[in-house]
Amino acid sequence: MKDILQELESRRASARQGGGPARAAAQHAKGKLTARERIELLLDEESFEEFDMFVAHRCTDFGMEQNRPAGDGVVTGWGTINGRMVYVFSQDFTVLGGSVSATHAQKICKIMDMAIQNGAPVIGINDSGGARIQEGVDSLAGYGEVFQRNILASGVVPQISLIMGPCAGGAVYSPAMTDFIFMVKDTSYMFVTGPDVVKTVTNEVVTAEELGGASTHTRKSSVADGAYENDVEALAEARRLFDFLPLNNRDRAPVRPFFDDPARVESSLDTLIPDNPNLPYDMKELILKVADEGDFLEIQKDFAGNIITGFIRIEGQSVGVVANQPMVLAGCLDIDASRKAARFVRFCDAFEIPILTLVDVPGFLPGTGQEYGGVIKHGAKLLFAYGEATVPKVTVITRKAYGGAYDVMSSKHLRGDFNYAWPTAQIAVMGAKGATEILYRSELGDPGKIAARTRDYEGRFANPFVAAERGFIDEVIMPHSTRRRVARAFASLRNKKLTNPWKKHDNIPL
Numbered sequence: 001m002k003d004i005l006q007e008l009e010s011r012r013a014s015a016r017q018g019g020g021p022a023r024a025a026a027q028h029a030k031g032k033l034t035a036r037e038r039i040e041l042l043l044d045e046e047s048f049e050e051f052d053m054f055v056a057h058r059c060t061d062f063g064m065e066q067n068r069p070a071g072d073g074v075v076t077g078w079g080t081i082n083g084r085m086v087y088v089f090s091q092d093f094t095v096l097g098g099s100v101s102a103t104h105a106q107k108i109c110k111i112m113d114m115a116i117q118n119g120a121p122v123i124g125i126n127d128s129g130g131a132r133i134q135e136g137v138d139s140l141a142g143y144g145e146v147f148q149r150n151i152l153a154s155g156v157v158p159q160i161s162l163i164m165g166p167c168a169g170g171a172v173y174s175p176a177m178t179d180f181i182f183m184v185k186d187t188s189y190m191f192v193t194g195p196d197v198v199k200t201v202t203n204e205v206v207t208a209e210e211l212g213g214a215s216t217h218t219r220k221s222s223v224a225d226g227a228y229e230n231d232v233e234a235l236a237e238a239r240r241l242f243d244f245l246p247l248n249n250r251d252r253a254p255v256r257p258f259f260d261d262p263a264r265v266e267s268s269l270d271t272l273i274p275d276n277p278n279l280p281y282d283m284k285e286l287i288l289k290v291a292d293e294g295d296f297l298e299i300q301k302d303f304a305g306n307i308i309t310g311f312i313r314i315e316g317q318s319v320g321v322v323a324n325q326p327m328v329l330a331g332c333l334d335i336d337a338s339r340k341a342a343r344f345v346r347f348c349d350a351f352e353i354p355i356l357t358l359v360d361v362p363g364f365l366p367g368t369g370q371e372y373g374g375v376i377k378h379g380a381k382l383l384f385a386y387g388e389a390t391v392p393k394v395t396v397i398t399r400k401a402y403g404g405a406y407d408v409m410s411s412k413h414l415r416g417d418f419n420y421a422w423p424t425a426q427i428a429v430m431g432a433k434g435a436t437e438i439l440y441r442s443e444l445g446d447p448g449k450i451a452a453r454t455r456d457y458e459g460r461f462a463n464p465f466v467a468a469e470r471g472f473i474d475e476v477i478m479p480h481s482t483r484r485r486v487a488r489a490f491a492s493l494r495n496k497k498l499t500n501p502w503k504k505h506d507n508i509p510l
């Protein structure tokens with residue numbers, strides 16, 4: 001009996017070695033952790049329960065029967081993050097380059113199936129040379145099975161991808177279908193075709209980092225949601241994100257203890273809006289002052305800075321924030337901002353996370369670049385996302401809410417539950433100058449007359465009261481009491497029930 005126990009221990013020890021100390025050292029030399037070290041940092045201490053430690057591939061081509069490492073290049077299982085359950089897979093680059101065989105894929109599928117069945121999120125740590133070349137189509141089939149599960153899990157359990165090494169070719173499509181992608185600067189990349197193929201086909205010379213590194217995907221393509229200095233930081237931020245999310249679509253996000261008075265008065269907000277309506281101010285200041293303990297986890301912070309998305313807590317409850325940022329492009333909506341915010345709103349709605357919308361929007365960005373790029377369809381994504389969302393929606397208009405953008409930004413007409421405005425709000429079809437120049441074109445030669453018309457327009461429309469008279473704004477509130485008002489609004493909506501008409505699924509403009 002003792003021998004048998006020893007045999008188990010020795011098999012375990014060998015499996016835990018992965019590709020062995022030399023390959024682990026090579027991984028460290030690149031600034032990367034090993035698959036198991038990553039799991040240790042991601043999960044609560046001693047909480048990891050492994051599956052399929054002894055699974056080995058069944059390939060007999062290219063002499064592979066001589067090389068059958070236990071675990072087959074991926075560590076899978078479940079554990080907890082701050083006591084809440086999560087399924088994890090972590091590709092082991094030290095074993096056959098973390099390449100995906102049929103059995104490697106089966107291991108991932110097993111934990112994904114369990115995650116869907118048992119209602120817990122999946123976090124995938126990607127560090128792989130891609131399809132195991134020796135296995136050919138068996139590997140592609142394995143990827144296909146993973147893709148299918150990503151799709152079925154979408155909107156059922158949160159899925160988070162951490163890219164911590166290579167992720168290339170069709171392999172990118174699994175993370176691409178998850179809810180959030182975090183990348184590590186300089187050691188990770190994602191691309192459909194690598195620099196060599198790019199050179200052959202398009203004659204462009206580009207490095208892997210330029211083509212698909214963390215800064216490319218967080219600044220240019222928006223494929224990734226966050227870029228971090230190293231594995232440790234990325235894993236810590238994944239834990240932080242996880243804490244904002246429910247375990248599944250039938251669960252509520254966890255309520256955390258809070259030590260911040262929900263009625264906290266912020267007098268500084270009374271002077272946040274500059275006297276000159278064309279001057280910017282930092283909308284993040286308002287977000288931080290509304291949030292419990294000023295804690296804000298920003299999503300896609302380096303992309304489309306004219307809109308801010310991320311998570312805060314109010315009275316300990318997770319809230320998704322969408323806010324126009326007057327500091328970038330005057331806070332206008334464009335293709336990138338619309339796409340970014342639409343996806344975020346849909347994530348929040350899928351997982352029952354209430355949405356706070358802070359509005360200061362002068363309209364949609366004009367130009368051929370925008371029109372040719374399809375701003376009509378992209379803007380419609382955000383409109384659609386807000387309109388279909390049934391979660392509690394609280395909106396605060398701080399300054400401009402002009403034109404179609406007024407409707408889009410979680411207006412009353414899109415089933416906003418609480419639509420507040422600060423006294424500085426201007427809710428109108430457009431700004432005063434533009435409006436008078438259209439209405440009084442014949443007087444354009446007379447600056448005095450136009451100035452008087454502009455003043456008149458401002459007096460009548462550059463305020464929240466016309467909208468408030470019609471009930472489109474529920475209340476004009478003091479800036480300093482925004483946190484209290486918003487907290488009470490969300491508290492009153494905790495039992496909100498709203499359902500959309502039955503449909504197979506909608507046809508959001510993609």
Ligand code: HXC
Pocket residue numbers: 095096097098099100128129130131132133134140143144166168169170171
């Ligand atoms: C089998 C692989 C492998 C793969 C790496 N290895 N990728 N084995 N299948 N796809 C092995 C290497 O042979 C090597 O084994 C070990 O892993 C480490 O690889 P190195 O090349 O030494 O590491 P490095 O120099 O860091 O380069 C990493 C790399 C490179 C850039 C990822 O290995 C590479 O280009 N691999 C091939 C990538 C690729 O073309 N994959 C298929 C893409 S198509 P030894 O024993 O020698 O140390 C694809 C489609 C997915 O993935 C489709 C989904 C639908």
